[in-house]
Amino acid sequence: MQNSQEFSKAEKFWMNFKLYQLWRFVVLNLKILAAVYQSKRS
Amino acid sequence: MAKVVVIGAGFAGHTAALYLGSRLGKKHEITVISNRDVFGYVPSWVWVGVGHMKPENTIFKLKPVYDKMNVKFVHAAAKEIHPDDGDQYVLGEEVGSSKEVRLDYDYLVIAPGPLLNFAGTPGLGPENGFTHSICSLPHAIKARDAYLALCDRMQKGEKVKIVIGTGHPGATCQGAAFEYIVNVHKDLVKKGLRDKADILWLSNEPAMGDFGVNGVQVKRNGHVMKSQEFLTSVFNDHGIRYQVQSGVTKIEEGKIHWQNYEGDEGTTDFDFSMLIPQFKGQPFKYIAKDGTDITSKLTNPAGFVLVDGKYGLPYPELAQTPEAWPARYQNPTYKNVFAAGIAFAPPGPISKPFTNKNNLLIAPAPPRTGMVSGVIGRVVALNIADLIEKGEMTHSEPMTEMVAACIASMGDSLWDGNAVTIVMQPVVPDRKKYPNEFGRDLFTSHLEMGVSGAWMKFMLHHTFIWKFKALPGWTIIPE
Numbered sequence: 217m218q219n220s221q222e223f224s225k226a227e228k229f230w231m232n233f234k235l236y237q238l239w240r241f242v243v244l245n246l247k248i249l250a251a252v253y254q255s256k257r258s
Numbered sequence: 259m260a261k262v263v264v265i266g267a268g269f270a271g272h273t274a275a276l277y278l279g280s281r282l283g284k285k286h287e288i289t290v291i292s293n294r295d296v297f298g299y300v301p302s303w304v305w306v307g308v309g310h311m312k313p314e315n316t317i318f319k320l321k322p323v324y325d326k327m328n329v330k331f332v333h334a335a336a337k338e339i340h341p342d343d344g345d346q347y348v349l350g351e352e353v354g355s356s357k358e359v360r361l362d363y364d365y366l367v368i369a370p371g372p373l374l375n376f377a378g379t380p381g382l383g384p385e386n387g388f389t390h391s392i393c394s395l396p397h398a399i400k401a402r403d404a405y406l407a408l409c410d411r412m413q414k415g416e417k418v419k420i421v422i423g424t425g426h427p428g429a430t431c432q433g434a435a436f437e438y439i440v441n442v443h444k445d446l447v448k449k450g451l452r453d454k455a456d457i458l459w460l461s462n463e464p465a466m467g468d469f470g471v472n473g474v475q476v477k478r479n480g481h482v483m484k485s486q487e488f489l490t491s492v493f494n495d496h497g498i499r500y501q502v503q504s505g506v507t508k509i510e511e512g513k514i515h516w517q518n519y520e521g522d523e524g525t526t527d528f529d530f531s532m533l534i535p536q537f538k539g540q541p542f543k544y545i546a547k548d549g550t551d552i553t554s555k556l557t558n559p560a561g562f563v564l565v566d567g568k569y570g571l572p573y574p575e576l577a578q579t580p581e582a583w584p585a586r587y588q589n590p591t592y593k594n595v596f597a598a599g600i601a602f603a604p605p606g607p608i609s610k611p612f613t614n615k616n617n618l619l620i621a622p623a624p625p626r627t628g629m630v631s632g633v634i635g636r637v638v639a640l641n642i643a644d645l646i647e648k649g650e651m652t653h654s655e656p657m658t659e660m661v662a663a664c665i666a667s668m669g670d671s672l673w674d675g676n677a678v679t680i681v682m683q684p685v686v687p688d689r690k691k692y693p694n695e696f697g698r699d700l701f702t703s704h705l706e707m708g709v710s711g712a713w714m715k716f717m718l719h720h721t722f723i724w725k726f727k728a729l730p731g732w733t734i735i736p737e
C-alpha cells in the first residue's frame with residue numbers, strides 16, 4: 217500500500233491483471249488447502 | 259441401536275448429520291429436526307440482497323440428501339429439550355400442522371444457529387422496524403426489493419444515504435455486512451448511480467477490519483500488515499465513509515441512534531440501511547424430569563449452550579488462556595448433549611470489549627463462521643460415532659487451533675469482480691503457541707485482494723453446495 221491507507225496504481229493493476237490473478241488463484245487455493253490440512257484436523 | 263438427534267440443518271447441523279449418516283446411518287437411528295426443509299447456503303445471500311443471485315440458487319431440499327445418507331428428516335421446530343437420564347427427548351412442533359413431535363435420543367446435537375435478536379435494538383429489522391437484514395433468505399429478498407426500489411429513486415436523480423454495518427453494540431458477523439457494503443458499492447458503480455449515494459460503514463468494531471476477531475495480521479515483505487490498514491484502503495478507494503467504535507442503540511424512521519467509545523450520543527440519517535442484529539441462542543426450554551425449568555443450567559444468559567469451555571474469565575485473562583476455548587463442544591452436565599456452530603457459548607469475546615462512560619458495553623461477539631461451524635459439526639459427529647462405537651471420544655478442535663479462510667466478496671462478476679481472501683491461523687489467538695503481539699501464525703495468515711478472490715468465491719458457492727448435497731467426493735472437500 218502506498219501510504220498504508222490507499223492502494224497504489226501498481227497494486228490496483230495487479231489486482232485486475234487476469235494472468236497474474238490466475239496464478240494467485242492457484243496459489244491461494246494451495247495456501248488454503250495447506251493451512252486447512254496443517255491446522256489441527258482431528 | 260443408538261438414537262442421535264440433530265436440531266438444525268445449517269452449516270453445523272447439516273455437516274454433523276452427513277458425517278453421522280455416513281458413519282452410523284446403517285446401524286443406528288440418526289434424525290435431523292429442522293424448521294426449514296431446505297439447506298440455505300448463507301454466504302450467497304449477500305448476492306441475493308443486491309439482486310445478483312436468484313434466491314432459489316442458494317437452497318436445496320434436505321430430504322433427498324438425508325434419504326441417501328440414511329438420516330431421518332423431521333420438518334418441525336424444536337421447542338423443548340428434556341435432558342434428564344432415562345427419559346431424554348426433544349419436543350417440537352411440526353411445520354404446517356402444529357402437531358407435537360417427540361424425538362427420543364441417546365445423543366443430542368444442538369445446532370439451530372442464532373436467534374436474530376432484532377428486539378434488542380428498538381426499531382431494528384425488516385419485520386417490526388426500519389432497517390434491513392440479510393441474515394435469513396426472506397430478509398435478503400426483502401433487502402433486495404428495498405435496495406432496487408432505492409436504485410429506481412436514484413435513477414430519477416434523487417441523492418440517497420445508505421448505512422450498512424452492525425445494529426447492536428454486541429453484534430457479530432461484521433464480515434457479512436462488509437461484503438454487503440462493497441457489493442452495494444460495486445452494483446451502484448455498474449448502474450452508473452454511485453455518485454447519487456453517500457455510503458457509510460457503521461460498526462461496533464474497535465477498529466476497521468477487526469471483524470470481531472481482533473483483526474487479521476500477516477507478515478509481508480518483512481513487515482506486519484494489518485487488516486485495519488487494508489480495509490481502510492478499500493473504503494478510501496471506494497469512497498465509503500466509515501465510523502467504528504459505535505454501538506447502535508435505537509432506530510427511528512430514517513434515523514439511527516448510536517453511542518461511541520467517548521460516550522457521545524449521535525444520530526445518522528438513512529434512506530436504506532442494512533444492520534446486523536445481535537445474535538442470541540434459540541429460546542429452547544430445558545425441562546428436568548420433575549418438570550422444573552433448568553434452562554439456566556444448560557445455557558448462558560444469552561441462550562447459548564454451555565460446553566467444555568472455561569467460562570467467566572475476565573477479558574485480559576481469557577486473552578492469555580487459549581485452553582479456555584472448548585474443544586469437544588460437550589455440555590459438562592449432560593455429557594450426551596453437544597452444541598455446534600453458533601449455538602455453543604463461547605467463553606468470551608476475541609476482540610477487546612469496551613465500556614463507555616454511560617456504561618454501554620460495545621463489544622463485538624466472536625463470530626462462528628461457516629467454516630468454524632462446519633468443523634465443529636464434524637468434530638461433534640465423529641465424537642458421537644466414537645462414543646457409540648468405542649466408548650470414548652478421540653476428536654477435539656478448539657478455535658485456538660482452527661484455521662479459518664474467508665473470502666469477502668466485493669462484487670460477483672468473474673471479469674471485474676473482486677474479493678478479499680482472508681486466512682487466519684488460528685481463529686482465536688493463542689499467545690502461548692505464537693508469542694507475538696497477535697497470537698497468530700503470521701506466515702500462514704493471509705490477506706489479499708484481487709479478481710482471483712471473486713473466482714474463489716464463485717468456486718466455493720458451487721463446491722460447498724456439492725459437498726452439502728453429499729455428492730461424490732464430498733468428504734474430501736474440507737469444511
Ligand SMILES: Cc1cc2nc3c(=O)[nH]c(=O)nc-3n(C[C@H](O)[C@H](O)[C@H](O)COP(=O)(O)OP(=O)(O)OC[C@H]3O[C@@H](n4cnc5c(N)ncnc54)[C@H](O)[C@@H]3O)c2cc1C
Binds near residue numbers: 271392630
Ligand atoms: C449474509 C451472511 C453471509 C455470510 N458469509 C459467510 C462467509 O462467506 N463465510 C463464512 O464462513 N461464514 C459466513 N457467514 C456466517 C455463516 O453463515 C454462519 O456462521 C453459519 O451459517 C452458522 O452455522 P449454524 O449451523 O450455526 O447456523 P445456521 O446456518 O443458521 O443453521 C441453523 C439451522 O437451524 C434451523 N433452526 C433454527 N431454529 C430451529 C428450531 N427451533 N428447530 C429446528 N431447526 C431450527 C435453521 O432454520 C437453520 O437451518 C455469513 C453469514 C451471513 C448472515
